Structure formats: structure tokens, C-alpha cells
Amino acid sequence: MYYFWWLLGLLVWVSTLQTIQVQAIPPRAPVQCDASTICTLYNSYGAWGDRKDCHVKTVKYPTTEEELRSAVAYANKNKLKVKVVSKFSHTIPKLACPSTDNSLLISTSKYDSHIEIDSANLAVTADAGVGLRQLIDKVEEAGLSLVAAPYWEGVSVAGLISTGAHGSSWWGKGGAVHDHVIGLSLIVPATESEGFAKVIQIGPKDQLLNAAKVSLGTLGVISKVKLSLEPKFKRSITYNFTDDSLIETKFIEHGKKYEFGDIAWYPSKHTAVYRYDSRVSMDTPGDGINDFLGFQANEILISESVRATEKAFESTKSVNGKCTLAATTLGYKKLIANGLKNNGQIFTGYPVVGRQGKMQTSGSCLYSPAMRIDSSCAWDPRIKGLFFYESTAIFSITKFGDFIKDVKKLRDINPNNFCGIDLYNGILIRFIKASQAYLGQSEDSVVVDFNYYRSDNASTPRLNQDIMEEIEQMAFFKYGAKPHWAKNRNLAFLNVQNKYPNYGLVYTEAKVCRYSPSSMSQSLL
Numbered sequence: 001m002y003y004f005w006w007l008l009g010l011l012v013w014v015s016t017l018q019t020i021q022v023q024a025i026p027p028r029a030p031v032q033c034d035a036s037t038i039c040t041l042y043n044s045y046g047a048w049g050d051r052k053d054c055h056v057k058t059v060k061y062p063t064t065e066e067e068l069r070s071a072v073a074y075a076n077k078n079k080l081k082v083k084v085v086s087k088f089s090h091t092i093p094k095l096a097c098p099s100t101d102n103s104l105l106i107s108t109s110k111y112d113s114h115i116e117i118d119s120a121n122l123a124v125t126a127d128a129g130v131g132l133r134q135l136i137d138k139v140e141e142a143g144l145s146l147v148a149a150p151y152w153e154g155v156s157v158a159g160l161i162s163t164g165a166h167g168s169s170w171w172g173k174g175g176a177v178h179d180h181v182i183g184l185s186l187i188v189p190a191t192e193s194e195g196f197a198k199v200i201q202i203g204p205k206d207q208l209l210n211a212a213k214v215s216l217g218t219l220g221v222i223s224k225v226k227l228s229l230e231p232k233f234k235r236s237i238t239y240n241f242t243d244d245s246l247i248e249t250k251f252i253e254h255g256k257k258y259e260f261g262d263i264a265w266y267p268s269k270h271t272a273v274y275r276y277d278s279r280v281s282m283d284t285p286g287d288g289i290n291d292f293l294g295f296q297a298n299e300i301l302i303s304e305s306v307r308a309t310e311k312a313f314e315s316t317k318s319v320n321g322k323c324t325l326a327a328t329t330l331g332y333k334k335l336i337a338n339g340l341k342n343n344g345q346i347f348t349g350y351p352v353v354g355r356q357g358k359m360q361t362s363g364s365c366l367y368s369p370a371m372r373i374d375s376s377c378a379w380d381p382r383i384k385g386l387f388f389y390e391s392t393a394i395f396s397i398t399k400f401g402d403f404i405k406d407v408k409k410l411r412d413i414n415p416n417n418f419c420g421i422d423l424y425n426g427i428l429i430r431f432i433k434a435s436q437a438y439l440g441q442s443e444d445s446v447v448v449d450f451n452y453y454r455s456d457n458a459s460t461p462r463l464n465q466d467i468m469e470e471i472e473q474m475a476f477f478k479y480g481a482k483p484h485w486a487k488n489r490n491l492a493f494l495n496v497q498n499k500y501p502n503y504g505l506v507y508t509e510a511k512v513c514r515y516s517p518s519s520m521s522q523s524l525l
Contacts, residue, residue: 046381174433183226286353
């Protein structure tokens, strides 16, 4: 227990440093090669869902579209399967891991130099490897805004649309970034006379776009992405920390009322945090930023201490310890508005108003000089920091309220059993609109995310593991929720093909529209 109070002292000390911009060691490159030229592909957490390493014999790093086409041509000519990874690699499933030795891994980490703004037509075209923050900053410089973005900015343009990454919105085109895609350049296998690979252009009226923009890389290699933009605007955000009564019915009104609203639910504390998040005009005073607490750089000592404390609670089965830490964490989030900063430095009060590009996504722990060795992203696998799983389920609106009621019944048996979830971000509730993408959502939907402790040893059970698994099973089996393509444990993907009405069209539409998948492609999940 002394260790716990020492940790709380550290957290209080950190709260006094809010005016200091803490930098961190940059994340390591996902592809690491040894002297024998055998390479290993990691995700950002340092462990895949099956905890097995992903070994790769051949990796290519194109810097231009022609070099990317040549890499695909090389694979087709030599009958190699192809997988693509960006500079970030934030998926939990092994989407980028080649399934056989007879494969080629293409990294787009160096293919990120081209961003073209078309102000007249409110559009931007970017190389596949361009990072989200790089894209947003360029768009904002031109006096425009990208409407949709995931909450975490450490993703590439092609990677985020391919896996269905999203923010939160039922308004306009919705919160999923792929629904703002109006064009793609796709590199596909070709005949020998065509050079073994070719670039095809997919426009907004091309039926193939619905198959290609969320395809998990199965149709070919995305080389360029074209996104729609809007004139620049600001956002106003207020967090309302309140009780969770009637959350099972209030979620609909909240999603309809606030363009970018979400709800963070902390079941053990009977607390719901409603995010009032709407666009406002550019002349609204405020220069705030959204520097989400979980994505800020952390002193390595603190990250390791939090992990060590949680491991101690797990080994001693200390539910009360987790609950005390969860309550302290929630109180700290309320104190600092979960990372909102009115002037870019500190939180001084609601509402926090800022430009869209500074409010829509965050990830400040990504950026720092390599010589910084005292801070990092909290989950950096090079330190003994946070190690967790993330489950994400996508519900039909008509079923979501009943799911919440069932979780409440489970919670009411013993609220403390949910402290392990509340220690992270609780249960995050977001909204995404119906999509024409074949692997997007066929109806307006509600997305639930929750993180939980992951043991260093795969065979070691987690504290209250049965509760978390019951939530997963209710979501995916009782209520037929769909999985997020880049998250979840394997169980979430059971019978997934039956949950997407147009699942098979990813292939059949491709055959109709100029391109027939060859042995170079790999099947969905």
C-alpha cells in the first residue's frame, strides 16, 4: 500500500507540471532487422494478439508512387504475397503480417512527401504514407478543415481508411474518415505486357470505391488518397461529469444534438462524462487544443510505476486497490478536463474553443527528438509501461440501449468488478453514420471501446476477467455487434462475414470493375 501512495504522490507532482510541454522518445520503427537480415514486424504495443512474432524476409521502402508500383510488380512477377505497413503500425490483429515466407512487406514510412490541396474543389490528395497530423496541419494552413479523424493521430492516411478508423459523428458524412474519401489511386497486379503492376484511378462515381476504401488491403496497394474538405472552423468542447442514470436512452439525443459528441461511461463510479462538442465560427474567441491525457508524453518512471502498481493489484487480487486508483484517475481527468487546454498550455475553464485541426485528434507523445530518454508514450514496449487490450464493438442503435441495461445489471451485482476498466478510459461511446463502403457500417451505429489490463504472461488470468469476457460475449454474440477491423481479440471476428451484408462484394465488385484478385492478394482475416 505504501507503493500505491507513493504513486499518488507522483501523480500529484505531475499535475503541477501542466505548464511544461513534456517531450518523449519517438516510437520505434515497426520493422526491426538484425544482422542476419531477418526482419521482425511489431505493432506499437510490442505484442500481437497471439503474442507470436511476425518475421519477414524481404522489406521494401518506396519513396514515390513509381517505386511503390515497382515493388508490387516485383511481387507479382515472383508470385509473392504482399502486405503493407506504415510508419506507425497500430493494429492489434496481424493485418500487416505476411502469412507465408513467400511474401513481401512494403513499408510506406518513406512514401509521405506529397500533399496537394485543391482549395477550389475543397479536396486534398496525399501519398499513402502521409501521417494524419502532417495532413491536418497542411490542410489547416490552406484555410480548410478535415471534418473526420480518429482520436489518435499516429496513423497513416491509407492505413486509417483501410481499417475503418473513425471519430464520432452522426452529422453530415459522419465520423468515419473513409466516408470522406472521394478518390483513390490503387496499385494492382497486371500482365507482363503492362509491367506486372499498374495504377488505377478510382473516382467518386466509380462503384469500385465502395469496395476499395475499406478493404484491409485485399484489393491492391493504395498509393494516394483524396479526401473532401470544408472551410475552416472551430470547435467548442465541454465535459459534463454527471451520473449515469438513463444513459441507455440519453445516448440517442446526445448523438443527435452534438456534432462531435461522445460519452465516457465509468460503471463502477456510476458516472457518465458527456462530451458537448460542436462546431463554432472562426470568430469565436479561443485558441485551445485537445491534448488528450492518455496520449500525452509520460515520464517513464511514472508509466512503469503505474504498470507495477497494477501488476501488484492483479497478483494480490486487490479489487479495492484498483478501485482507489480508478477513482483517483477519474478525479484527475476531471481536474484537467482530460487534457483540454484553453491556451495551449493549461486548462482554465469551459468551454474550450479551438481550431478544428487542434481539437479533432491528438498524440503529443509521438513527437520529440531522439535524444530524449526520460519520457515516452505510456505503452511504449521498450519500457515496462502500460500493457493492455482494447475491445471495440459496433452496435445497431436499436440494440445498444438493451446492451447498456445488461451491463448495468452486471455492474449492480458488484460495481467494484468494473474498476479495472474504469482505471483506463471506462467505456467510451461514439457515433458513426451509415456508410456505402462494403466493409463500413450499413446503418447509423454506436461504437463502444474499453481497455483492460493485459498480463505479461498469456496463461495468467486477469482480475475479474470473467466480467470483461461477459461484456465481450454479450456485445458480439447476444447483440450481434461488429468488430473494429484493427482492434479486438480473435473471438470478435467469429462469423464476421455474416454481419456485413456486402462482405462478399469486396471481391465480386472488384472482378466487375477491371481487377480480378490474384494470388498476390490475401483473404480477409
